[in-house]
Amino acid sequence: MAFWNKKNESSNPDAADSAKPGSGFLGSIRAALQKTRSALNTDIRDLWKSQGELVNDEFLKKLYARLIQSDMGTEAAGKIRDRIGHDFRARKVRFDEILSIIADEIHSSLAQGSGAIRMAESGPTIILVVGVNGSGKTTTIAKLANRFCQQGKRVLLGAGDTFRAAAVEQLTIWSERIGCEIVKGERGADPGTVAFQASKRAVEEDFDICILDTAGRLQTQSSLMQELSKIRRVIAKHAPEAPHEVLLVLDATAGQNAISQAKGFSDAAGCTGIVLAKIDGSAKGGVIVPIHHQFNLPVKLIGTGEKIDDIADFDPQDFAQGMLEGD
Ligand SMILES: Nc1nc2c(ncn2[C@@H]2O[C@H](COP(=O)(O)OP(=O)(O)OP(=O)(O)O)[C@@H](O)[C@H]2O)c(=O)[nH]1
Ligand SMILES: [Mg+2]
Numbered sequence: 001m002a003f004w005n006k007k008n009e010s011s012n013p014d015a016a017d018s019a020k021p022g023s024g025f026l027g028s029i030r031a032a033l034q035k036t037r038s039a040l041n042t043d044i045r046d047l048w049k050s051q052g053e054l055v056n057d058e059f060l061k062k063l064y065a066r067l068i069q070s071d072m073g074t075e076a077a078g079k080i081r082d083r084i085g086h087d088f089r090a091r092k093v094r095f096d097e098i099l100s101i102i103a104d105e106i107h108s109s110l111a112q113g114s115g116a117i118r119m120a121e122s123g124p125t126i127i128l129v130v131g132v133n134g135s136g137k138t139t140t141i142a143k144l145a146n147r148f149c150q151q152g153k154r155v156l157l158g159a160g161d162t163f164r165a166a167a168v169e170q171l172t173i174w175s176e177r178i179g180c181e182i183v184k185g186e187r188g189a190d191p192g193t194v195a196f197q198a199s200k201r202a203v204e205e206d207f208d209i210c211i212l213d214t215a216g217r218l219q220t221q222s223s224l225m226q227e228l229s230k231i232r233r234v235i236a237k238h239a240p241e242a243p244h245e246v247l248l249v250l251d252a253t254a255g256q257n258a259i260s261q262a263k264g265f266s267d268a269a270g271c272t273g274i275v276l277a278k279i280d281g282s283a284k285g286g287v288i289v290p291i292h293h294q295f296n297l298p299v300k301l302i303g304t305g306e307k308i309d310d311i312a313d314f315d316p317q318d319f320a321q322g323m324l325e326g327d
Contacts, residue, residue, distance in 0.1 A: 110299075123206075126323070138170055144311065155181070161191070183201055247275050257284075300313070
């Protein structure tokens with residue numbers, strides 16, 4: 001496809017190194033988006049009975065329905081339909097021409113939405129991680145902590161999930177593997193206390209990064225949502241700018257439900273960015289598009305697998321390309 005420069009055609013000698021999974025390189029994202037890509041490609045390719053297909057109202061209606069099935073939302077799907085109607089009406093169109101337009105629209109709708117982790121200007125950068133049960137919070141924290149440690153930063157974890165029996169142990173095992181420090185509370189302790197102790201220690205002992213885990217909760221559980229606001233306030237006692245990030249971890253397999261999660265959590269916890277975990281297991285990676293449109297929350301990171309390196313910076317171009325470019 002000619003509408004962007006292919007990053008993987010670089011002659012950069014570091015390219016082989018950056019092709020390692022989790023480095024943000026297109027290769028790992030392409031692999032992780034395989035299910036989304038194959039669902040989208042198959043659904044749309046089905047509309048072609050011969051090499052060229054006539055673009056009329058019926059074709060546009062079918063195309064729109066297939067796009068909606070990919071979870072990319074009505075706004076993006078409507079834009080793509082209208083652009084194809086405008087450019088090709090009453091003409092025959094090839095599959096690859098349509099694919100190119102879809103990728104282009106996805107790329108431009110995601111383009112303003114990426115962003116790096118916001119770092120503190122002075123003192124530790126404190127990151128709070130929230131999301132529904134099992135979305136991938138603790139794993140994301142381990143991946144992020146490992147990344148920061150590899151950059152030579154001193155990292156402190158806060159085991160703020162005092163609710164689930166094995167949660168503290170899970171984070172402790174990660175901290176030992178990664179080689180970073182951890183603050184733990186007793187099982188059933190107030191998660192605000194753990195957040196208080198961890199952020200206090202991060203400031204007093206001059207850590208670079210402090211990442212706080214929280215228990216999974218549903219966006220509909222209002223008392224648990226209020227608990228997140230309280231944790232935020234507690235953290236701010238030690239560092240007025242903190243938390244520097246409140247990352248909402250969404251499970252990419254959740255599809256449309258991720259939209260309601262994004263709404264509930266961003267209202268209650270003041271989320272500043274999204275981590276889209278488990279795109280490797282999902283055919284619904286397109287859900288990132290409506291989340292962008294509706295909440296204006298930048299996607300910062302994507303989870304591409306269960307291993308410690310399986311994390312990548314979100315890059316709209318890589319993502320759009322990985323969603324569509326044929327196998
Ligand atoms: N395939 C895949 N699996 C992932 C990814 N991220 C997390 N997981 C898996 O998802 C499961 C849940 O991950 P956790 O990190 O424990 O999720 P959590 O949000 O902390 O869960 P709770 O603390 O119970 O709310 C684990 O089996 C992880 O290995 C990912 O990017 N890809
Ligand atoms: Mg957890």
